[in-house]
Amino acid sequence: MDYKFEVTVIPVGDVDRAVHFYRALGWRFDAEFADDEGYRLVQFTPPGSPASIIFGTGVSNAEPGSAEGLHLVVDDIEAAREDLAERGVRVSEVFHDKTGVFHHAGTTGRVSGPDPARTSYGSFASFSDPDGNGWVLQEVTTRLPGRV
Incomplete structure (x- = not known):
């Protein structure tokens, strides 16, 4: 059985600021999803990486910046x-x-x-x-x- 590490969630306080930062790094913007209840998910992948990061609103209870x-x-x-x-x-x-x-x-x-x-x-x-x-x-x- 293979267990492939695919994604990690990082806690951020300002989603738009994080989007700008990871875009400026040249990371691939993979997806964004939001609903009308305030949930927002954004996914980026570093160049050459099989694993991605996810951050947003309502995706983690961890303190922003604690990763x-x-x-x-x-x-x-x-x-x-x-x-x-x-x-x-x-x-x-x-x-x-x-x-x-x-x-x-x-x-x-x-x-x-x-x-x-x-x-x-x-x-x-x-x-x-x-x-x-x-x-x-x-x-x-x-x-x-x-x-x-």
């Missing part, structure tokens, strides 16, 4: 960081974790610059949407066995 650790895998961390910066996103400098493994929560354990050995899965950058939902870019150049 963190949403990972976007890229094959060139520096080019991805530059692309976001050119789109007006406040994105961190590239960093790696002091353990040489997965990054700590927040900014704890961050060491400036990419992983010195440029190991796959070892270099990161981070940014937030206007509500504060936290995204992490992770450079993956060679997948672990069994991953596609």
Whole structure:
């Protein structure tokens, strides 16, 4: 039985502001649905991703901006960081974790610059949407066995 991760819901406080932000990132606008009772759903998909995000009104009880650790895998961390910066996103400098493994929560354990050995899965950058939902870019150049 395959279980494919398809979508995650992120909590936002201002749907129109979020639409503008994710459009400015160059993400594909997939769908929007609203009813006359105030329910509104919007879906976007990052370029090259099989998974999407959904946000809106009445789709989550979570506090706006409370999502963190949403990972976007890229094959060139520096080019991805530059692309976001050119789109007006406040994105961190590239960093790696002091353990040489997965990054700590927040900014704890961050060491400036990419992983010195440029190991796959070892270099990161981070940014937030206007509500504060936290995204992490992770450079993956060679997948672990069994991953596609």
